[in-house]
Amino acid sequence: MSRLEIFQVDAFTPHPFGGNPAGVVPNAEGLTDEQMRRIAAEMNVAETAFVTPTTCAGADLRLRWFTPTGQEVTFCGHATVATVHLLVETGRVSGDRLVFDTLGGALPVTITPSADGHVIWLEPALPTCSPYHEVLAPILDALGLSLDGLGSWAQPALTPERDLLVPATRLDVLKSLAPDMQRLARLGLDRGIRGFCLTSREPLDPDSLTHSRFFAPHYGIPEDPVTGSVHASLAVWLWQAGLLSVRGGPAAFQAEQGDLLGRPGRLRVELHMAAGRPVRVRVGGQAVTVLSGTIRVE
Template identity: 55%
Template sequence: MIAPIPVIQADIFTTQPFAGNPAAAILDAEHLDEAAMQRIAGEMLVPGTAFVSAPRGADADWRLRMFTPKRPVAYSGHTALCATHALVEAGRVPGARVTFDTPAGRLRVEIARGEGPALMWLEPPVPACTVPDHDVVEILDALGLPRAGLAGWARPAATPDGDLLLPVRDLATLRALQPDMSRLAALRSGQKARGVCCVSRETADIGSGTHCRFFAPHYGLPEDIVTGSVHSPMAVWLLEAGALDVRGDRALFTAEQGDGLGRPGRLRVEVTTATGRATRVRVGGRAVTVLHGSLTPRP
């Protein structure tokens, strides 16, 4: 008989159970190959499942693989935070920092402990946003987003992860979107791209900086609840558009996502600048455990 596999499930970018984005984490995953990881991610059926194992080199503390229910991903912010949360909860991060070896490169997470859940800061490489290499008109049609619903404070942009950033006029327009998921999946798959992130600067909470919705149906995520990975390029995009309140050399804001799905999530986003350009981007969030259990692959 194969030994049961311990698993933790947590809600990320929240301190309240049943809010934020759910993810799962499996520690000591050295015995699992990629096919087994994908099967387990499909069984967990949460937006992201993390598999943590021993590192391959001395420049990382752990190796991290991340999967949606349908496919592996090089980087998923909320899944990486779930892995960090699981390690911290298990007492396996003695200091204030952990470094992961991921398919996207080295990922450092800083951990600020205190009363309540730790605030975990993702610090990926500073991303560069570019002009999309395809016409966005068909994407707008698939989203059900009228041309008048686009805002003028920024131009559509592509991220290094293959996401499309779209500025939306207001919160009502954002909430009203009802994408044709089949059409959107076909378009983004054909473009060899990932998701579409629609961003409003009008927010649900007073004092927040952004409210967004993220769609990636061909990745098994018709609408993602809270997307950590898209917020670092989003921050650079906002900075370059002059849409951030920069004080000194830093901008710090709260980002909202997931409210329309009944699972509100809140992220802290920090951008450090020099001569008007981003030199450092951090995306922070907290997590709460909702399940401890074990998987039995087969008798």
């Protein structure tokens, strides 16, 4: 039996007990896939991140993410922000840039100083958002969303991670959602949808552009407090709908999520353009370590 250091870090917030909590195992070399799954189940947060050495050319470290129900995901934004924060805090990373080797490919990260610490910027591959043409009614019903609450400012779309983006008319619609998690889980499994993201252009914070809620009950995540990965696609989706100004530099905005769960999170999002088309997307945020300890592994 061995003991490993393990941490819980709240991401997309500078304050403890806000944002989205992630488990982080910074020295996971030698763990089997099954051990990682059991640790993720024990932590029982949306994702737990595992850092190991890599043999991939151009990458600094290998990073893997598991949900409480044992699924390995291709990209997890908040657990990456949490991991980088911890690596910086413990002195394992001293530069301003690193590249992770992940299941979804190379993931570059940039670290910039801020007045109250640092901001961690993720630069995933530029996503595409494909129109969703299947019947929405069963999904809306399972979410507790009426047709009157379905926004017309964008078309429902699927992201590369197979998250379904759904526009809402206003913030009150998001507040009143009461999803039937069992039905939503069945629909997710039947239709190959990872998560359901509902977004309003009416935020709580006047500095924000959007407010979102994200549900993935079939992944052991009834509601995700703050979802970094989906906001990369959200930027492209908003641009496709003509809702982002791209004059004079990247389209930059603040997004919010988690407030309705009592865990306010704030994300910085940038969409960089060339010749009138998106070429890069970045999602950034802060984090804070809230728990440290050791875990026994058999």
